[in-house]
Amino acid sequence: xxxxxxxxxxxxxxxxxxxxxxxxxxxxxxxxxxxxxxxxxxxxxxxxxxxxxxxxxxxxxxxxxxxxxxxxxxxxxxxxxxxxxxxxxxxxxxxxxxxxxxxxxxxxxxxxxx
Numbered sequence: 001x002x003x004x005x006x007x008x009x010x011x012x013x014x015x016x017x018x019x020x021x022x023x024x025x026x027x028x029x030x031x032x033x034x035x036x037x038x039x040x041x042x043x044x045x046x047x048x049x050x051x052x053x054x055x056x057x058x059x060x061x062x063x064x065x066x067x068x069x070x071x072x073x074x075x076x077x078x079x080x081x082x083x084x085x086x087x088x089x090x091x092x093x094x095x096x097x098x099x100x101x102x103x104x105x106x107x108x109x110x111x112x113x114x
């Protein structure tokens with residue numbers, strides 16, 4: 001799997017798309033996005049941009065695009081852990097991501113509605 005130094009992108013990390021003929025053709029070279037998923041293309045039959053030496057792909061979300069894109073890991077560079085990203089599941093606690101990638105539980109303060 002592709003990595004930047006010793007950092008392999010994981011869920012919700014910010015990534016940058018490498019410049020290659022495939023990413024330039026798709027208009028994605030140099031863009032920054034966020035990892036929204038991972039899959040095994042041979043099992044899910046998703047359309048993946050780029051060639052991969054592994055049966056693995058990242059789902060990348062770009063704020064500037066209406067649809068997410070599946071990309072070969074060799075085209076994806078780790079940027080950071082997207083500090084400040086919040087995650088809240090129904091019935092569960094709200095969590096916020098720190099710069100080191102750790103998720104911390106956040107307790108919302110009650111608001112005075114006087």
